[in-house]
Amino acid sequence: GESVGLHLPTLSVQEGDNSIINCAYSNSASDYFIWYKQESGKGPQFIIDIRSNMDKRQGQRVTVLLNKTVKHLSLQIAATQPGDSAVYFCAERPSFNKFYFGSGTKLNVKP
Amino acid sequence: GAVVSQHPSWVICKSGTSVKIECRSLDFQATTMFWYRQFPKQSLMLMATSNEGSKATYEQGVEKDKFLINHASLTLSTLTVTSAHPEDSSFYICSASSRQGASGYTFGSGTRLTVV
Numbered sequence: 001g002e003s004v005g006l007h008l009p010t011l012s013v014q015e016g017d018n019s020i021i022n023c024a025y026s027n028s029a030s031d032y033f034i035w036y037k038q039e040s041g042k043g044p045q046f047i048i049d050i051r052s053n054m055d056k057r058q059g060q061r062v063t064v065l066l067n068k069t070v071k072h073l074s075l076q077i078a079a080t081q082p083g084d085s086a087v088y089f090c091a092e093r094p095s096f097n098k099f100y101f102g103s104g105t106k107l108n109v110k111p
Numbered sequence: 112g113a114v115v116s117q118h119p120s121w122v123i124c125k126s127g128t129s130v131k132i133e134c135r136s137l138d139f140q141a142t143t144m145f146w147y148r149q150f151p152k153q154s155l156m157l158m159a160t161s162n163e164g165s166k167a168t169y170e171q172g173v174e175k176d177k178f179l180i181n182h183a184s185l186t187l188s189t190l191t192v193t194s195a196h197p198e199d200s201s202f203y204i205c206s207a208s209s210r211q212g213a214s215g216y217t218f219g220s221g222t223r224l225t226v227v
Contacts, residue, residue, distance in 0.1 A: 008152050043204050043218035097143055101155040
């Protein structure tokens with residue numbers, strides 16, 4: 001059977017509010033980061049990426065912030081909608097051909 | 112945009128049998144493919160990285176003889192779970208990159224493996 005693991009932390013927000021999801025990455029050599037959204041039973045879906053020579057990048061309704069000093073990423077979602085409910089993962093690339101995922105956060109949007 | 116097709120989406124097999132999962136890049140050439148494993152309510156764990164035409168690089172703790180990876184062409188990588196056991200039951204996901212260093216790693220839709 002499948003092993004028991006840690007439960008994902010959950011962030012609950014009201015529809016229309018802004019959401020901030022945080023992620024700590026592990027490798028100071030990582031040069032590229034991606035935020036993914038994963039719905040139940042599906043593969044991860046690309047949201048936004050950022051390279052290590054940047055500290056902020058904006059997309060449509062989403063913004064990623066990178067703080068290399070403390071190895072921290074955040075994903076900001078503006079005007080959160082029920083369709084945003086999913087699990088969000090950050091991923092880091094410490095070297096070519098290596099791509100690791102963070103632990104994930106479940107976003108629950110209340111109507 | 113780039114599309115990765117993974118097949119099957121779910122499979123049930125008996126203990127001791129082998130199962131093959133396919134990962135295809137449909138509209139681009141994938142020089143690098145990654146295989147991940149995901150347990151319920153957990154993150155994706157990188158199992159191995161494969162480059163077309165060469166042997167896969169496995170992460171520490173992943174048994175290469177149990178999880179056989181073949182990246183025979185620029186559009187196809189396969190993961191074979193050999194002599195499957197119930198503890199191999201999991202969600203397996205592949206992703207592909209068009210070239211080293213390129214932005215964007217496209218994921219397949221995943222395969223739910225249940226070993227009974």
